[in-house]
Amino acid sequence: MSDTLRPQSPDMADILQTVQAFLKDCEPQLAAEDRYKAQVASYLLGICAREIAHGPSRRDGAETLCADIRAGRRDGDWDSLLDQLLEEARTAVRVTKPGHMGETA
Amino acid sequence: MATAPTRHLADHADLIAAVRRRLGAGVTVANIDIPTLGGVNRTILFDVVDKGTTKRYVSRQETYVDPDSPFLATGDQFRAMRIAFEHGLPVPEPIFEYDASDGMGNGFVTAFAAGETMPKRIQKDPDFLAVRPRLVADAAGILARIHALPSQSFGFLAERPDSADTVSAHRDLYDGYRQARPAIEAGFRWLERNRPSVVDRVFLHGDFRLGNLMIDGTDGISAVLDWECAHLGQPAEDLGWLCTRSWRFSRPDLPAAGLASRQELLDAYSAAGGRSYDADEIRYWEIFGLVRFAVLNLMQNHGHVSGQRRGLVYAACGRNTALVEYDLLMTLAGRYE
Numbered sequence: 001m002s003d004t005l006r007p008q009s010p011d012m013a014d015i016l017q018t019v020q021a022f023l024k025d026c027e028p029q030l031a032a033e034d035r036y037k038a039q040v041a042s043y044l045l046g047i048c049a050r051e052i053a054h055g056p057s058r059r060d061g062a063e064t065l066c067a068d069i070r071a072g073r074r075d076g077d078w079d080s081l082l083d084q085l086l087e088e089a090r091t092a093v094r095v096t097k098p099g100h101m102g103e104t105a
Numbered sequence: 106m107a108t109a110p111t112r113h114l115a116d117h118a119d120l121i122a123a124v125r126r127r128l129g130a131g132v133t134v135a136n137i138d139i140p141t142l143g144g145v146n147r148t149i150l151f152d153v154v155d156k157g158t159t160k161r162y163v164s165r166q167e168t169y170v171d172p173d174s175p176f177l178a179t180g181d182q183f184r185a186m187r188i189a190f191e192h193g194l195p196v197p198e199p200i201f202e203y204d205a206s207d208g209m210g211n212g213f214v215t216a217f218a219a220g221e222t223m224p225k226r227i228q229k230d231p232d233f234l235a236v237r238p239r240l241v242a243d244a245a246g247i248l249a250r251i252h253a254l255p256s257q258s259f260g261f262l263a264e265r266p267d268s269a270d271t272v273s274a275h276r277d278l279y280d281g282y283r284q285a286r287p288a289i290e291a292g293f294r295w296l297e298r299n300r301p302s303v304v305d306r307v308f309l310h311g312d313f314r315l316g317n318l319m320i321d322g323t324d325g326i327s328a329v330l331d332w333e334c335a336h337l338g339q340p341a342e343d344l345g346w347l348c349t350r351s352w353r354f355s356r357p358d359l360p361a362a363g364l365a366s367r368q369e370l371l372d373a374y375s376a377a378g379g380r381s382y383d384a385d386e387i388r389y390w391e392i393f394g395l396v397r398f399a400v401l402n403l404m405q406n407h408g409h410v411s412g413q414r415r416g417l418v419y420a421a422c423g424r425n426t427a428l429v430e431y432d433l434l435m436t437l438a439g440r441y442e
Contacts (some may be wrong), residue, residue, distance in 0.1 A: 016378040037418070040417045044417065044420060062285035062286070065285075065287045066290040069291050075298070076269075081201070082291065086431075087433045088287075089434050092427035092430070093428060096424050097425075098429045100428045100431065
């Protein structure tokens with residue numbers, strides 16, 4: 001017996017889109033606060049869809065990096081540290097809210 | 106503001122009794138509304154009719170007391186608002202604080218301030234065309250008056266961690282949320298290496314930005330709201346928070362609240378009697394503002410994942426930390442103004 005999962009249909013991206021469409025359809029019938037929450041819910045599902053498309057996250061030694069920054073061990077290569085962190089931040093923004101880079105650039 | 110259907114007055118016997126205790130047994134309470142966008146605190150709007158005169162009030166009650174909350178207790182908020190009000194600042198008039206015999210928990214009642222708080226409407230809507238050009242100068246004038254309030258009146262804020270050292274206070278909050286975030290760590294490192302040499306302690310509003318200013322289309326700023334972050338510190342901290350990129354909303358190109366340049370704000374502030382600052386002194390507190398906002402998002406995330414206070418919006422705040430970190434890094438790298 002194997003625990004391999006064969007591709008299922010609809011796939012996760014499709015399910016998330018379907019639930020988002022349902023939330024969109026509900027919006028006109030909702031009072032202000034629930035309409036806002038439906039939009040937030042849809043936003044969170046969008047994040048899930050983009051994160052699934054991106055692939056799994058990985059443990060990346062953030063604790064060690066944080067300790068080094070705090071202790072001043074990255075003061076000497078500060079600019080390259082910022083470049084590295086910005087590269088990671090761009091990936092996180094692309095998953096979270098891709099428009100954020102365009103909006104504020 | 107959207108409201109839930111008015112409940113029967115009998116559901117509010119406690120509120121009505123509390124109001125009559127303070128304002129007189131002869132007053133009537135009417136038109137009770139519960140705004141649905143209340144957040145963590147419970148907000149009730151109501152009219153008090155006294156001998157044919159009707160005045161609208163707002164009741165705020167803490168529904169949940171987080172022992173680790175970095176925010177001011179309602180009693181201290183009320184005290185700070187009262188001092189500001191007595192000095193003629195535009196604050197909703199503080200009416201009374203609840204006490205144990207009210208059975209309403211912690212909270213207070215103020216006069217109702219009408220107007221608009223939605224930043225994007227204030228920045229773009231034609232209704233605010235007439236007042237928009239002067240909002241930043243008016244805000245600077247109000248800030249100068251807040252910072253000139255007698256600091257000896259605010260001894261009750263002196264022991265707060267953010268009054269002692271707001272950067273360290275936020276570092277301690279961040280550490281408490283136990284998430285390793287290299288971007289936030291870099292922000293704190295930069296703040297520590299670039300600390301301003303001037304150390305003065307005046308009374309600060311602590312959350313002075315669009316969203317906490319009630320704007321009237323004719324009169325401009327009608328009230329300064331949300332005093333729960335008030336503390337002692339350097340005036341530049343309040344000015345920098347107003348310019349923090351996250352609070353420019355639809356106009357990131359205009360540092361002062363998305364409405365004017367940084368220099369226009371600083372000129373108006375010193376013309377109103379405030380200290381003279383150069384733009385770099387304000388930029389320091391904008392970097393702090395981004396670090397602080399990132400930490401506040403982590404706080405909401407922590408409340409959610411720890412199960413203390415779960416909710417969609419708090420979950421979204423957790424994920425939005427990444428957006429603030431991006432803005433912080435772009436600013437640290439000199440790629441954002």
